[in-house]
Amino acid sequence: MADTVRLAVIPGDGIGQEVTAEALKVLSAVLEGSGTTVATTEYDLGARLYHRTGETLPDSVLEEVRGHDAILLGAVGDPGVPSGVLERGLLLKLRFALDHHVNLRPSKLFPGVATPLADPGDIDFVVVREGTEGPYVGNGGALRVGTPHEIATEVSVNTAFGVERVVRDAFARAAARPRKKLTLVHKHNVLVHAGHLWRRTVEAVGAQFPDVAVDYLHVDAATIFLVTDPARFDVVVTDNLFGDILTDLAAAVTGGIGLAASGNVNPDRTTPSMFEPVHGSAPDIAGKQLADPTAAVLSVALLLEHLGHTGAAARVDAAVTADLARRAAGEAGRRTTAEVGDALAAAVS
Amino acid sequence: MADTVRLAVIPGDGIGQEVTAEALKVLSAVLEGSGTTVATTEYDLGARLYHRTGETLPDSVLEEVRGHDAILLGAVGDPGVPSGVLERGLLLKLRFALDHHVNLRPSKLFPGVATPLADPGDIDFVVVREGTEGPYVGNGGALRVGTPHEIATEVSVNTAFGVERVVRDAFARAAARPRKKLTLVHKHNVLVHAGHLWRRTVEAVGAQFPDVAVDYLHVDAATIFLVTDPARFDVVVTDNLFGDILTDLAAAVTGGIGLAASGNVNPDRTTPSMFEPVHGSAPDIAGKQLADPTAAVLSVALLLEHLGHTGAAARVDAAVTADLARRAAGEAGRRTTAEVGDALAAAVS
Ligand SMILES: CC(C)[C@H](C(=O)O)[C@@H](O)C(=O)O
Ligand SMILES: CC(C)[C@H](C(=O)O)[C@@H](O)C(=O)O
Numbered sequence: 215m216a217d218t219v220r221l222a223v224i225p226g227d228g229i230g231q232e233v234t235a236e237a238l239k240v241l242s243a244v245l246e247g248s249g250t251t252v253a254t255t256e257y258d259l260g261a262r263l264y265h266r267t268g269e270t271l272p273d274s275v276l277e278e279v280r281g282h283d284a285i286l287l288g289a290v291g292d293p294g295v296p297s298g299v300l301e302r303g304l305l306l307k308l309r310f311a312l313d314h315h316v317n318l319r320p321s322k323l324f325p326g327v328a329t330p331l332a333d334p335g336d337i338d339f340v341v342v343r344e345g346t347e348g349p350y351v352g353n354g355g356a357l358r359v360g361t362p363h364e365i366a367t368e369v370s371v372n373t374a375f376g377v378e379r380v381v382r383d384a385f386a387r388a389a390a391r392p393r394k395k396l397t398l399v400h401k402h403n404v405l406v407h408a409g410h411l412w413r414r415t416v417e418a419v420g421a422q423f424p425d426v427a428v429d430y431l432h433v434d435a436a437t438i439f440l441v442t443d444p445a446r447f448d449v450v451v452t453d454n455l456f457g458d459i460l461t462d463l464a465a466a467v468t469g470g471i472g473l474a475a476s477g478n479v480n481p482d483r484t485t486p487s488m489f490e491p492v493h494g495s496a497p498d499i500a501g502k503q504l505a506d507p508t509a510a511v512l513s514v515a516l517l518l519e520h521l522g523h524t525g526a527a528a529r530v531d532a533a534v535t536a537d538l539a540r541r542a543a544g545e546a547g548r549r550t551t552a553e554v555g556d557a558l559a560a561a562v563s
Numbered sequence: 564m565a566d567t568v569r570l571a572v573i574p575g576d577g578i579g580q581e582v583t584a585e586a587l588k589v590l591s592a593v594l595e596g597s598g599t600t601v602a603t604t605e606y607d608l609g610a611r612l613y614h615r616t617g618e619t620l621p622d623s624v625l626e627e628v629r630g631h632d633a634i635l636l637g638a639v640g641d642p643g644v645p646s647g648v649l650e651r652g653l654l655l656k657l658r659f660a661l662d663h664h665v666n667l668r669p670s671k672l673f674p675g676v677a678t679p680l681a682d683p684g685d686i687d688f689v690v691v692r693e694g695t696e697g698p699y700v701g702n703g704g705a706l707r708v709g710t711p712h713e714i715a716t717e718v719s720v721n722t723a724f725g726v727e728r729v730v731r732d733a734f735a736r737a738a739a740r741p742r743k744k745l746t747l748v749h750k751h752n753v754l755v756h757a758g759h760l761w762r763r764t765v766e767a768v769g770a771q772f773p774d775v776a777v778d779y780l781h782v783d784a785a786t787i788f789l790v791t792d793p794a795r796f797d798v799v800v801t802d803n804l805f806g807d808i809l810t811d812l813a814a815a816v817t818g819g820i821g822l823a824a825s826g827n828v829n830p831d832r833t834t835p836s837m838f839e840p841v842h843g844s845a846p847d848i849a850g851k852q853l854a855d856p857t858a859a860v861l862s863v864a865l866l867l868e869h870l871g872h873t874g875a876a877a878r879v880d881a882a883v884t885a886d887l888a889r890r891a892a893g894e895a896g897r898r899t900t901a902e903v904g905d906a907l908a909a910a911v912s
Binding site: 297298301302306329330331332333349350354355356358359360361362363364365366367368369370371372373374375378401402403404405406407408409410411414433434435437438440441442455458459461462463465466467470471 | 646647650651655678679680681682698699701703704705707708709710711712713714715716717718719720721722723724727750751752753754755756757758759760763782783784786787789790791804807808810811812814815816819820
């Protein structure tokens with residue numbers, strides 16, 4: 215654990231700026247007096263850089279970012295940037311270049327938080343989404359584009375190396391949780407080659423974790439359980455695309471993507487891991503101090519956990535839990551983004 | 564419209580047998596006195612045939628089935644059949660061989676039906692899922708299987724021909740509905756080649772349907788709306804895999820797959836279309852007259868609609884609506900599968 219955490223900060227666009235400011239406030243507050251200080255380097259990446267220069271992630275910036283202990287990202291994008299440019303040129307490029315193979319997405323229904331479900335039960339699970347393979351590898355192409363004979367392909371690439379390391383990480387997380395349960399989600403009755411690789415890998419790694427109970431769901435059935443019995447899940451391990459879909463749904467049933475945090479983790483720590491709220495840049499409410507910084511603050515908790523500051527992570531989590539309960543009790547009133555951040559920072563100090 | 568409907572019936576396994584019997588009962592009842600008769604040929608396909616002979620869909624059977632006007636399928640599978648065998652060897656084989664490119668899945672929250680959502684709103688949409696392309700084409704492979712160097716791929720294949728015809732079908736359906744709204748669901752910010760083909764096709768075909776309002780959602784965002792605002796959807800058009808996922812979720816929010824019907828349609832009518840409940844063979848409750856035949860009966864309504872018997876289709880729908888309302892009012896009591904079928908048959912006579 216370094217005495218100084220070198221943190222690359224990418225506030226990005228829209229509300230990304232506002233929520234990142236609050237996340238940093240809480241981070242400083244919780245580490246105050248701990249002996250650990252945070253040295254931030256801010257990178258101006260996102261829609262503004264793209265509009266100015268056409269660049270999304272210059273090589274030199276990527277190399278600089280690489281020299282940090284972790285990355286905190288707000289949100290990127292504005293309506294003027296064509297779909298896919300920042301996603302692939304910045305977000306996915308960081309995930310792939312920095313080998314973020316464990317895409318960590320906890321889903322917890324905090325007490326008092328509104329959910330679309332009539333009878334949600336006690337929801338507290340984490341999705342371990344593979345982050346560097348699957349249909350996200352960019353291995354597709356198109357022929358005779360724009361003609362009646364166009365053909366477009368997308369190739370999902372899955373390797374024993376890639377599947378094994380994320381499955382092992384998921385088992386380790388499951389073993390460390392009280393319920394010790396792991397659910398593999400795939401679609402191996404249709405996607406047989408990839409599906410069987412995942413299935414065999416879970417069997418093989420699972421043999422080394424005899425305490426962890428394993429089950430399997432097809433991705434379509436998993437979405438059903440996410441609305442009929444989400445409390446059944448503990449640790450879910452799944453591929454990049456299924457994980458993308460399941461975690462948005464999971465966020466929706468636990469109060470919305472406004473509360474959902476995520477970590478793009480390289481557990482080897484040979485590169486900086488990246489922490490970001492699941493929500494986007496929300497240009498419609500940007501700059502008005504209307505955004506809820508909670509997801510960004512919870513991403514800080516994941517960051518602290520990853521860096522080994524477990525106590526500090528727990529304090530951030532507890533502060534958020536208490537703040538959400540105060541809101542539910544009608545005691546919080548209407549607050550600006552900064553006021554929420556101030557309250558959370560005060561609570562962790 | 565033929566005077567005799569030649570119907571291939573594949574009851575299949577488990578509750579497939581029981582619900583199909585009731586569906587046929589309702590079909591005869593609703594056509595009684597209409598001048599149209601139904602001539603059924605039953606095919607013993609599914610787990611039993613597979614256990615007996617190792618076959619899933621013999622070529623000779625496929626050719627015989629081809630000579631019918633439509634197919635009614637119950638459900639196939641039992642725990643003794645390896646995952647994927649009947650799915651690919653029978654269900655998907657029929658869909659692909661008979662060119663069922665429009666996989667039609669209505670989602671309607673019938674009055675009184677229990678839903679996991681606290682505030683569902685007025686849900687009534689149809690998903691038009693492409694049925695013969697995408698990641699379902701079986702175009703994948705694996706290398707060095709079982710070694711640390713294994714690599715497994717799955718290729719999603721999308722053609723202008725295939726996308727255009729299903730998009731056109733979806734627009735025609737949207738144009739015929741009161742709200743005239745079509746939502747394309749894809750993930751074009753990541754799956755750029757396939758995604759852009761879908762996007763361009765929707766734009767091009769949409770120009771010929773100026774009355775239809777079009778919007779777009781990434782598949783992850785679509786799952787959020789399916790639980791926070793499902794009433795926003797009217798017609799959804801999407802690829803084979805996204806459609807598989809979305810329709811199970813849609814079924815869950817409208818009362819469960821026990822009520823969900825589907826049609827595997829070739830709108831050209833050059834081959835028989837196939838109608839089936841979305842649920843599986845449920846071996847745990849099979850043979851006990853515990854299954855609800857409603858999804859199979861609603862599949863008969865889709866079949867009638869497809870064959871041009873619009874009035875009869877509406878009567879089946881109305882009978883189901885009334886029956887579900889009676890259940891909600893506590894007036895139906897506990898009934899066997901056959902008793903539910905009898906009640907629906909009586910209601911449509
Ligand atoms: C923005 C997009 C590329 C990204 C993804 O698909 O992974 C997002 O949906 C997410 O879940 O982080
Ligand atoms: C059984 C399976 C192959 C099938 C599919 O994936 O299409 C099912 O889930 C469905 O939705 O009809």
